Amino acid sequence: MINVVLVGCGAMSKQWLDAARQIDGLAIVGLVDLDAERAKARAREYGLSGAVIGTNLDMVLDQTKPDAVFDVVVPAARREVALSAFAHHCHLLTEKPLADSPDNARIIVDAARRAGRIHAVVQNRRYVANVRRIRRFLESGAIGAATSIHADFFVAPHFGGFREEMSHVLLLDMAIHTFDAARYMVGGEPASVYCQEWEPPNSWYSQGSSASAVFDLGGGKVFTYAGSWCAAGFRTSWESTWRIVAERGSLVWDGNDEVRAEVALPVREGLFDQTQPIAVPPLDAADRIGGHLGIIKDFMQAIETGTEPETRGADNIKSLAMVFGAIESAESGRRVAITQDAR
Structure with missing residues (x-):
């Protein structure tokens, strides 16, 4: 017990x-x-x-x-x-x-x-089934190594309370879910970021409801994030919508149930290489899912076995560093190097 x-x-x-x-x-x-x-x-x-x-x-x-x-x-x-x-x-x-x-x-x-x-963080977007599927699919090499990762997050919640008064509200309170998912799915190690925040005239937030950021995730991988918490109409999933461009094809995810991929063929018609759909395999039995429930079970297993949980603080600090790097860039107006370690 x-x-x-x-x-x-x-x-x-x-x-x-x-x-x-x-x-x-x-x-x-x-x-x-x-x-x-x-x-x-x-x-x-x-x-x-x-x-x-x-x-x-x-x-x-x-x-x-x-x-x-x-x-x-x-x-x-x-x-x-x-x-x-x-x-x-x-x-x-x-x-x-x-x-x-x-x-x-x-x-x-x-x-x-x-x-x-043992110290771990409830970074529960990692425990979403399609995040697991996408990482496993990319690791298979079916469309080659990921090179460009793009996420869009556009919702317009009227929370009331502290969120509507806080600074850097989108980056500080929500964006880490998308940042961590990107880093996890493609095995990225954040190195730098350039970010801009703004407050549209239609916003009901105090500061930072809209942001756009470009991250260097190392190994030739670039991650772009575009988000808003005051974008009425055509709402995205809370998980964002995604396009991952790889060496030999691309994957798109609507943030809900639809994950599709296409691979390039060695045949060209005019200006463009032909492509064909390629199946993204279903969830593997070994993949842990379940949000808070999945993470708490993972944490308990780590205690019982003396292993490290997936969302351990020493790893999660890298995703948090993306948040604080983006905030520093937005405040300074310059590209910022990301420091990840705990030393």
Whole structure:
């Protein structure tokens, strides 16, 4: 049995607790929130009558001595939660983003390494079935190595609340899902970025609802991202729409169920090489999916086996570096080198 304390009992905690109660061998032994009544309400809602309730994480960890901490707090509190978890010899699974700044991200990842604890991030777009299928298809070499990766994200949600007041709202709150998926699908190592943000007249956000970025992902791979959170009409999937150009063909994904690929033939008609459709194989039985549920299961397996989970912080910091690199570029108006390591 793996005993867990969950800290942060706001709206997002429901997704975590919904997943956790589907997993045998996992017990929520404590709930922590600055609002004790909110934590008590979550305990009642999920039948956690035996869970210790508190407003101080250190005190609850001292009392329960769990194996792991689930971090669902606001990003600004993430460093404090992480250092407390590692000081109590706990493994840590945290909601995205890994941290609220590059320095704090490096501090958290380095603290996990020094403590010898598993640290992972809920970067759940990796656990989407078609993301898995596309990576496996590209790895097969059926259309050659990817060279150009293009993602479009255009939706217009009226969230209300903090998102409509925050700076860099698209890059900081949403774009990491697309950035991480791009890096994962093509095996990219981000090296640099040029990004521009703007606020269209029709926007209801304070700053940064629209952005366009060009990333060097190394190895001859370039990734372009175009996005907006105030683009009414022709809404894309939350997973973005994709075109991946490779050496001998291309793949397109609508962000929903349709994934198609074409491969070039050694026959030319006029100006153009002929192409033919090529099947993208279905999900492999070995591919892990399931959003929060899949990631929590992966995290538990890592604890039980002493292995590293796929969304470990030492890897996820590279996707977060893409976000902060894009923000720095947008603020400075120049191309920015991306620093990825935790040293």
